[in-house]
Each structure stands twice: as C-alpha cells, then as structure tokens.
Amino acid sequence: MQGWPAATRGQVIGLLGGSFDPAHTGHVHITRAALRRFGLDRVWWLVSPGNPLKATGPAPLDARMAQAAAVMRHPRVAITDIEARLGTRITAQTLQALQDRYPGVRFVWLMGADNLVQFHRWNDWRWIMDNVPVGILARPGDRLPARVSRAARIYKSARLPASASRALGRQEAPAWCFVDLPLNDMSSSDIRARGAWRKRDRAKIVRPVDRTVGMVND
Numbered sequence: 313m314q315g316w317p318a319a320t321r322g323q324v325i326g327l328l329g330g331s332f333d334p335a336h337t338g339h340v341h342i343t344r345a346a347l348r349r350f351g352l353d354r355v356w357w358l359v360s361p362g363n364p365l366k367a368t369g370p371a372p373l374d375a376r377m378a379q380a381a382a383v384m385r386h387p388r389v390a391i392t393d394i395e396a397r398l399g400t401r402i403t404a405q406t407l408q409a410l411q412d413r414y415p416g417v418r419f420v421w422l423m424g425a426d427n428l429v430q431f432h433r434w435n436d437w438r439w440i441m442d443n444v445p446v447g448i449l450a451r452p453g454d455r456l457p458a459r460v461s462r463a464a465r466i467y468k469s470a471r472l473p474a475s476a477s478r479a480l481g482r483q484e485a486p487a488w489c490f491v492d493l494p495l496n497d498m499s500s501s502d503i504r505a506r507g508a509w510r511k512r513d514r515a516k517i518v519r520p521v522d523r524t525v526g527m528v529n530d
C-alpha cells in the first residue's frame with residue numbers, strides 16, 4: 313500500500329515481517345490464524361528491504377510487494393513497505409519507530425516457529441521481548457525446537473498459554489504465546505528452488521504463484 317496505514321488508539325495490530333520472496337499460502341494461512349487466535353484488529357505485513365542476517369538479498373521490493381498484494385486479500389490486512397520508508401531493517405528499530413509514530417496503538421510481533429528457534433541471534437532480541445508481545449505460529453518441523461529454543465527458555469515465565477491467546481495484545485511485555493494450528497508446508501525457498509519465482513520477470517508478476525491461494529482467501 314502507498315503511504316502509512318491507518319490505526320487508532322487502542323487498536324491491536326499484528327506485524328508480520330518477512331522477506332516474502334515470494335509471498336505464499338503459508339503467509340496467508342498464519343495471518344488469518346493470527347487475526348483469529350490473537351484477537352487482532354488488523355495485521356500489517358512488513359515486506360522487508362532485506363533480512364539483516366541473510367547474506368543474499370531478496371528480489372526487488374516492488375516485485376515482492378506486488379506479489380504479496382496479489383496473494384493476501386483481506387479487508388483487515390495491509391501490505392506495507394514500512395521498513396523501506398523508515399529506513400530500517402532491524403526489527404527492534406522498526407518496532408521502536410512504529411511505537412513512536414503510532415502512540416496508543418498496541419503492536420504484536422508475529423512470526424513462524426522457525427524464527428523463534430534462532431530469535432536469540434536477532435539484533436536486540438531481548439528489547440523486542442521486553443517491549444512487544446510476540447505471537448508465534450506453528451510451522452512444520454519447528455514446533456518442538458521452538459518450544460525448547462533459547463528465547464523460549466529464557467522467557468519461560470512470560471509465556472501465555474494458548475488457551476489465553478486472544479488476550480496477547482492486551483498483555484504488557486514480556487508476553488509471548490505459541491499457538492498450534494493446522495500446518496502449511498509452503499516456503500519461499502521451495503518456490504525459489506522450483507524456479508517458480510526468480511526465473512520470471514518478477515516485476516510483472518501480480519498473480520499468485522500458488523493456485524490454492526484463492527481457496528485460502530475465500
């Protein structure tokens with residue numbers, strides 16, 4: 313979307329950061345689950361200029377934004393290039409900038425279980441835990457490793473049971489919650505490995521690379 317998404321005081325906004333290189337049904341699936349399970353008013357996708365821990369850069373931002381907008385169509389979900397606008401790619405900095413820009417709005421950081429496994433390698437990851445509630449969504453292969461990850465162990469006492477997940481956005485940080493959900497095994501790296509993304513003229517792709525997307529969005 314162009315410009316800054318609207319939000320009003322007291323709203324709970326889930327932030328799903330990602331390379332989205334390309335976006336796929338797994339992203340759609342967890343976004344819809346997050347809206348429901350974490351009681352969110354909105355979800356904003358933060359299409360990243362580039363993951364600070366990945367050596368190789370993603371496809372051009374415009375192409376990833378267009379693909380993401382084609383895949384994720386939902387009245388309560390906005391596809392944004394907020395990090396490019398802010399000039400940030402480190403999540404802690406992005407969150408701090410958003411808190412400054414949207415006073416009174418409650419943000420929840422969303423991520424798949426694979427990211428919890430290596431969360432302790434992120435820049436200022438403890439700042440994130442201490443300042444923003446975190447919602448974790450199950451991902452094939454990563455449910456168990458996530459639960460025993462370093463971040464999960466260190467912040468064990470801040471874990472909210474899944475039965476209380478809808479309260480996550482109203483909790484004071486540190487608070488995190490892991491929810492199980494029907495698994496979706498899509499991944500961007502698989503799509504890239506199949507040549508279904510990078511080998512095309514990415515700037516022109518505006519339709520979903522995965523035909524099941526229509527069903528998921530219905």
Ligand SMILES: Nc1ncnc2c1ncn2[C@@H]1O[C@H](COP(=O)(O)OP(=O)(O)OP(=O)(O)O)[C@@H](O)[C@H]1O
Pocket residue numbers: 328329330331332333338339342422423424425426427449450451452496497498499500501502
């Ligand atoms: N199938 C999935 N199930 C659960 N979470 C997912 C799934 N796909 C992506 N995610 C989560 O969505 C966020 C953005 O993911 P990202 O854009 O990196 O896609 P990806 O498929 O993980 O890409 P790659 O394969 O290149 O690592 C991350 O928090 C990731 O954990």
Ligand SMILES: O=C(O)c1ccc[n+]([C@@H]2O[C@H](COP(=O)([O-])O)[C@@H](O)[C@H]2O)c1
Pocket residue numbers: 328329330331332358360362363364365366401402403404427433434435436
């Ligand atoms: O801030 C960090 O150090 C950091 C390290 C790794 C990943 N992230 C963010 O995590 C999100 C998921 O990244 P990715 O590449 O797995 O889609 C995306 O918003 C990244 O910017 C952030």
